Amino acid sequence: xxxxxxxxxxxxxxxxxxxxxxxxxxxxxxxxxxxxxxxxxxxxxxxxxxxxxxxxxxxxxxxxxxxxxxxxxxxxxxxxxxxxxxxxxxxxxxxxxxxxxxxxxxxxxxxxxxxxxxxxxxxxxxxxxxxxxxxxxxxxxxxxxxxxxxxxxxxxxxxxxxxxxxxxxxxxxxxxxxxxxxxxxxxxxxxxxxxxxxxxxxxxxxxxxxxxxxxxxxxxxxxxxxxxxxxxxxxxxxxxxxxxxxxxxxxxxxxxxxxxxxxxxxxxxxxxxxxxxxxxxxxxxxxxxxxxxxxxxxxxxxxxxxxxxxxxxxxxxxxxx
Numbered sequence: 001x002x003x004x005x006x007x008x009x010x011x012x013x014x015x016x017x018x019x020x021x022x023x024x025x026x027x028x029x030x031x032x033x034x035x036x037x038x039x040x041x042x043x044x045x046x047x048x049x050x051x052x053x054x055x056x057x058x059x060x061x062x063x064x065x066x067x068x069x070x071x072x073x074x075x076x077x078x079x080x081x082x083x084x085x086x087x088x089x090x091x092x093x094x095x096x097x098x099x100x101x102x103x104x105x106x107x108x109x110x111x112x113x114x115x116x117x118x119x120x121x122x123x124x125x126x127x128x129x130x131x132x133x134x135x136x137x138x139x140x141x142x143x144x145x146x147x148x149x150x151x152x153x154x155x156x157x158x159x160x161x162x163x164x165x166x167x168x169x170x171x172x173x174x175x176x177x178x179x180x181x182x183x184x185x186x187x188x189x190x191x192x193x194x195x196x197x198x199x200x201x202x203x204x205x206x207x208x209x210x211x212x213x214x215x216x217x218x219x220x221x222x223x224x225x226x227x228x229x230x231x232x233x234x235x236x237x238x239x240x241x242x243x244x245x246x247x248x249x250x251x252x253x254x255x256x257x258x259x260x261x262x263x264x265x266x267x268x269x270x271x272x273x274x275x276x277x278x279x280x281x282x283x284x285x286x287x288x289x290x291x292x293x294x295x296x297x298x299x300x301x302x303x304x305x306x307x308x309x310x311x312x313x314x315x316x317x318x319x320x321x
Contacts, residue, residue: 161262
């Protein structure tokens with residue numbers, strides 16, 4: 001079962017294994033599984049154990065709640081390998097769990113694979129693009145929103161393909177949406193602040209294509225949002241380092257995404273931009289941006305002047321060399 005398929009209060013098994021490691025989906029799965037517990041009883045019926053030993057897990061899972069009703073024990077942050085004794089003890093509990101209680105093992109590193117056969121497994125891996133958008137459309141519908149496809153694309157980009165952040169933005173949009181609930185591109189632009197990486201690639205794309213008006217618009221929006229010149233210059237330098245890496249690397253999208261710390265979807269968007277440049281042009285430009293960043297940090301250049309020089313340099317680079 002995928003984490004996004006869980007419904008509120010969906011718990012039915014005595015032991016759950018939440019694997020895949022995505023923080024948002026793991027947290028959401030825990031929320032869905034414990035949603036039947038009234039807010040006033042959560043402190044008495046939901047216990048979270050951080051990086052516990054097997055003995056602590058078994059002891060807590062075996063104790064009744066203070067209300068006498070079913071208890072939930074959520075295990076997080078256990079990354080150290082289980083010892084042989086711990087594996088045997090945990091297996092013994094999973095074979096004969098305490099009736100009425102629910103043990104939820106959040107397993108980022110595969111530590112609890114030894115008991116997977118005894119658990120209801122919930123896949124908390126990051127979703128692909130279409131799965132994420134399907135989830136967000138459904139989530140928006142629950143809030144009374146009708147999201148137009150171009151608006152969904154922009155929202156997803158602005159949130160750097162983070163479904164968790166996108167869902168929180170939809171919560172905010174729902175509070176101010178028009179009566180018909182239609183979410184347009186204009187509403188997303190008005191209400192959602194782009195993720196720093198999304199900002200960088202919007203600006204990078206405009207600058208690399210020589211689109212002065214679009215670049216000016218992005219810079220104006222960044223300034224209006226209170227983004228400092230230093231942050232813009234840092235984002236540009238980081239963006240062009242990523243473009244250089246993609247231009248000279250033969251890694252797959254998934255491999256490149258892991259190295260760059262982004263999602264494969266972001267890599268797909270970056271590759272066409274990287275191909276606008278020759279490797280030599282990207283290396284020269286990356287060095288220039290790094291030097292400008294160094295000069296303002298060392299006090300040799302005013303940061304606004306450094307950003308002005310960076311923009312001029314980018315727009316003067318010859319592409320398709």
